[in-house]
Amino acid sequence: MQSKDVTIETNELSKVFGGRACVDRLNLKVQAGELYALLGENGAGKTTTINMLTTLLKPTSGSFRICGFDAMKDPEQAKRLFGIVSQDVAIYQELTAYENLKFIADLHGIAKAEANTRIMDLLAKAGLSERLNDRAGEFSGGMQRKLSIAGALLHTPRVLFMDEPTVGLDPASRRQIWASLMDLKKMGVTILLTTHYLEEAELLADRIGIISQGKLSQEGTIDQLRRKVRGIRGIAIRLNKRLGKAELESVLQEIATLSGSKPVYDHVRNTINITQPPDAELVGVLRKLLNWLDANAISFSRLATSEANLEEVFLAIAREEESNSQ
Numbered sequence: 001m002q003s004k005d006v007t008i009e010t011n012e013l014s015k016v017f018g019g020r021a022c023v024d025r026l027n028l029k030v031q032a033g034e035l036y037a038l039l040g041e042n043g044a045g046k047t048t049t050i051n052m053l054t055t056l057l058k059p060t061s062g063s064f065r066i067c068g069f070d071a072m073k074d075p076e077q078a079k080r081l082f083g084i085v086s087q088d089v090a091i092y093q094e095l096t097a098y099e100n101l102k103f104i105a106d107l108h109g110i111a112k113a114e115a116n117t118r119i120m121d122l123l124a125k126a127g128l129s130e131r132l133n134d135r136a137g138e139f140s141g142g143m144q145r146k147l148s149i150a151g152a153l154l155h156t157p158r159v160l161f162m163d164e165p166t167v168g169l170d171p172a173s174r175r176q177i178w179a180s181l182m183d184l185k186k187m188g189v190t191i192l193l194t195t196h197y198l199e200e201a202e203l204l205a206d207r208i209g210i211i212s213q214g215k216l217s218q219e220g221t222i223d224q225l226r227r228k229v230r231g232i233r234g235i236a237i238r239l240n241k242r243l244g245k246a247e248l249e250s251v252l253q254e255i256a257t258l259s260g261s262k263p264v265y266d267h268v269r270n271t272i273n274i275t276q277p278p279d280a281e282l283v284g285v286l287r288k289l290l291n292w293l294d295a296n297a298i299s300f301s302r303l304a305t306s307e308a309n310l311e312e313v314f315l316a317i318a319r320e321e322e323s324n325s326q
């Protein structure tokens with residue numbers, strides 16, 4: 001039995017294409033009201049997962065529940081609960097914005113007066129009120145995307161699946177969509193989205209799952225993911241001058257001794273990177289480093305302590321996985 005706080009739950013969900021498991025025994029739990037971002041490289045299995053959860057694609061094995069319903073046993077009931085914004089915008093180019101939404105309202109059997117109110121409200125929220133009688137085919141990519149999001153929200157779903165909702169949009173349109181996602185979250189809508197934009201996940205997601213070859217390889221809040229990656233918090237020292245090979249070797253050796261961590265030299269940036277020590281030791285290590293650099297007349301243009309952004313965490317996780325699998 002599913003806990004009532006879990007809105008999306010998959011149980012060993014799998015899809016095999018041509019003998020290859022593209023989604024491989026996936027166990028995913030998304031809590032009520034949560035925004036969960038699924039990340040992963042091209043071909044990792046994100047769209048396949050969403051297509052199964054939205055009953056567009058039949059799983060090879062495993063099961064899932066949406067708001068407690070077995071969506072495969074009762075797809076019609078499940079469809080009332082969720083909305084979909086797919087990777088390819090699905091709107092009718094020949095119909096106007098209004099007609100597109102009216103068509104969807106009819107599919108859901110929404111009564112005429114109520115449909116009209118909802119359509120006008122959603123078009124206003126999407127900033128499309130003035131274009132309601134224009135053909136959707138004439139809209140820009142961003143406007144089409146906003147129209148398809150409005151369509152997904154017509155029947156006031158409790159759950160929203162979005163496959164790369166902001167792909168190909170300019171920064172301003174992307175921000176508008178982020179703002180509307182934040183509003184939906186405030187209204188308690190549970191959202192599962194996929195994205196390649198790490199800043200989007202970082203900004204919006206309560207939790208992030210990283211899917212790799214159909215398996216959930218990492219999961220957590222952004223802070224939890226950051227902590228998982230060893231050495232991701234760092235100290236960077238950008239040198240003013242290029243050092244000769246022997247001199248660089250001896251500087252790296254000395255920095256290793258002073259900091260207690262193995263430095264990594266970034267040739268492109270002429271920067272020495274070391275793992276940041278625990279907070280209690282940080283100031284002491286920085287002092288020792290500065291004194292030594294000073295005493296040896298090694299000048300630097302920048303010394304920074306950093307916290308990794310999600311991009312660095314993501315790349316570090318991918319590197320770790322690659323080295324584990326070799």
Ligand SMILES: Nc1ncnc2c1ncn2[C@@H]1O[C@H](COP(=O)(O)OP(=O)(O)OP(=O)(O)O)[C@@H](O)[C@H]1O
Nearest residue numbers: 017018022040041042043044045046047048049087
């Ligand atoms: N209909 C299909 N027939 C055969 N293979 C498929 C089919 N649909 C997807 N696949 C395969 O499943 C794997 C996962 O594809 P999927 O589209 O789910 O990836 P994705 O994570 O959404 O990637 P992207 O970030 O590029 O959108 C890929 O190897 C893909 O080739």
Ligand SMILES: [Mg+2]
Nearest residue numbers: 046047048087
């Ligand atoms: Mg995809």
